[in-house]
Amino acid sequence: MRYIDFHTHILPEMDDGAKSVRESVAMLKAAEKSGAKTVILTPHYQTAMPISEFCAKRDEKLSLLKSAMKKDGGKFPRLLLGAEVAIDGSLCDKPDLEKLCIEGTDLLLLELPYSSWNDWHFQEVYRVIAERNLSPVMAHIERYLKRPKDIEKIDKLISIGARFQINAEPFLTFSGKRIIRTLAAEGLISAIGSDCHSLRRRSPDISYAMEVFAKKFGDAFIDYLYNKSEKLLSEHSNK
């Protein structure tokens, strides 16, 4: 089984994810064992921090991680830098916003709040496209679909031009599985992510989720999802 992990908190000491380089290495090994061919490193970004400062810290942590991986000598997935960017009303006014995109692409992983959304949330997603010429991917979209009426939010985001990433964790619950199967059947899932924060808190091993997918839609679906995520990266490549 192979997949691209689109959403992780593996970079050490960047946020509430991996607490040390050692933990990061262990998480990457678990991801590789689970079938991850590419892991996108998406530490939390909030607008209070200048983007230049965030990127400098991210580069420093990546360099530490790469040294440890080299020293370890094990097999690891390909790594791409990115960020999980929390929406706020000033996001599109930030200089260098494009530096938060997934490495080599114009894809920006955006996180919406748990609480209800207002018009300005949708407007901000739209501004990312219209004013900054970037392509938003909405993080863990299943998290916001609790009631049947919530599907209207998805329709609005589709009309704006957003794409969707789901987390693997909801596969552990009946209601989560139901939501994800519905999204999958509608062809709305562009990417899957572990959203791992440690080996235990949303583990980087998401083989259980891929097995559910395979059981429901067949092994071909796993390849379809992998190819769709790979295509998303290549179609949005700016290299």
Ligand SMILES: [Fe+2]
């Ligand atoms: Fe996350």
